[in-house]
Amino acid sequence: MTKAAIMGYGTVGSGVAEVLAGNPEKIAWSARQGVELKYILDVRDFPESPFADKIIHDFAVIESDPEVSVVAECIGGATIAYEYVRRCLEAHKSVATSNKELIAEKGLELLGIARDNGVSLMFEGAVGGGIPIIRTLTQYFSGNKINEVFGILNATTNYILTQMNECGLEFGEVLKDAQRRGYAEADPTADVDGIDACRKICILADLSFSRNISPAWVKTTGVRSMTPADTAFAEEMGCAIKLLGRSLRRGDKVTAYVAPHLIPRGKVLYDVNGVMNAVVVNAEGIGDCIFTGAGAGKLPTASAVVADMADAVRHAYEEKRAIWESADESVFFDSDELVSRWYVRSSAAPVEMQRAFDGAVYTAGGECAVLTQPMDARQLAETAGRIPLLSAFRVLD
């Protein structure tokens, strides 16, 4: 029997407490010993909670208790969470977290501290909610070179895009509805501006290409400027619009970016709607492997954290963890160099669009849209010339 602590009793933290309490035998089997919750750290008290007697307010209690061998970090952010996780690892406690900001920004350093202290830092819940993509990348694709990893990584924006598409609504209306339903935060910036997806694709790139890809290098476009005209044109063209995080290898170099894409019907990810997430891994010898599941939510994420806690306990004295190397920007190439077809929308005259882009012109409401020939971002700008583009999204072919 070992003891566990939870730091932060919000949505994920309370889910971790529930999952731990709900399946003690399965967790004990997986961890090869019982895992008992001893503390929940939070600034607040929760007198109504079934776990009220576990609540503490002083981190030092966890840090100094030798009985506690594994800690779930459910605080969020990369300030207090960073300090507490570092100190847990230094106190020889393994940590499981779903905090993508922490891992994308500080993962390399914290994984080093974990290694130096003979414990584990696990973060299955940081990407893809309930989808086991982290352990799959860490453990499974070991015999195969990964060429590309991409996916629908943010449940909030996928819900918004699905609703815009199905109901023909404006972005602002759907966002408000998503906030009412609890699918979007009161401050939706990290989701709708692609920041969350950026952190997640950085973590997937780190693991896929064994190099630390900084979120600062990654060109990131969100969905805030999406209009019903875009989703309507896309549908007419036989495509769905999805916000993708994407990272790929070209020789020894890697790129990563976040942007809306048009996905043609029948292609992978076209049908992944609502709050579902999906990750595609393309590896030599295996081809595309696609992992789909609930991208968010208290229990899927909490389940991922608890699976990590059990793994950390089982492997307490073994080197079994994600690693990647530090890297400077010279390993990175600009995603603008990637060649693809583009969807462009403009208020220019259809004949002008036709002349510039040489493709079928779709018109509606005084605007028009075209799917271009394959080209990179610079060529797109040159081809457009003086035509002002209201939207320009890559097509995932």
Next chain:
Amino acid sequence: MTKAAIMGYGTVGSGVAEVLAGNPEKIAWSARQGVELKYILDVRDFPESPFADKIIHDFAVIESDPEVSVVAECIGGATIAYEYVRRCLEAHKSVATSNKELIAEKGLELLGIARDNGVSLMFEGAVGGGIPIIRTLTQYFSGNKINEVFGILNATTNYILTQMNECGLEFGEVLKDAQRRGYAEADPTADVDGIDACRKICILADLSFSRNISPAWVKTTGVRSMTPADTAFAEEMGCAIKLLGRSLRRGDKVTAYVAPHLIPRGKVLYDVNGVMNAVVVNAEGIGDCIFTGAGAGKLPTASAVVADMADAVRHAYEEKRAIWESADESVFFDSDELVSRWYVRSSAAPVEMQRAFDGAVYTAGGECAVLTQPMDARQLAETAGRIPLLSAFRVLD
């Protein structure tokens, strides 16, 4: 540095040799030491092979070589393969295999022998080709009760059904074409009669419900009697026909079966075509998690075997393996008790079908088809009464 052996130099065995030779650094990183191929056991010689110098004909050489710590079993079947795997495990060598017949029939016994000898028996390649479903079930769903597992488990039949659907061809024609392309064996029985899918769903059920489900208990229907009329009616009804292996829990009991199903458009697995496989796991707290990838092929399967070999080496002295318990048939309930809508086809008069089944009747070529109300298999037989049913497939709703 440790030494490895391959038993059986056919498609998968030669793929394992290629993958081992092709990515030594990644495998060494994953195994935490180098893994060098020392022997390939086969009855034949392969003078043209780049691995000709590794070929041996005497199993005892592997069995008695203490340098060999891990063996890939690529012989197939459950006779010689069974004996050699047992003796490898007893000689304290871990074994990785993609042999579903061996694991479905003898897995429980062999896993016990592995445990008793402190080594591992790994079988990621046995189900789902390149999809990492075995380790996901073994390691990830530990905090959550699994309710159901099902999927498209056989690439040959999925290719055949996809071709029948897209080209309106007869089963026999498509089978011949698949044999020409190498997607079907000269003797296709195990694939087209559902035997292969039966073995695979048994393995998934073993892992999901921790009990040994015998292939002998599992009602198994293949695709041999499928006609172009079935695929045409299904398409008119907005459905695709897929051969599914399915296992689910009801209280403390479990069932499993293999049969063609109609999958409505927009539902999970509808779009999984050709030689792709997909597995859906439904667990409490997580919901549906879907894993899709190439279901067969030399390199996907060989990659799975090599990933297992690396894992076995890394965990050489640790209890990290699949386990399930022996069970008698009292844990099993008859899949006929499951309630679902059914697709039925008959040469009866449309008015008779309408009267019996109370649904929209589709007619073509002197036959008609209906989607029934939800009912179990006994109720279906009662409802049909004297109407002879040419096909009766469940709908996956």
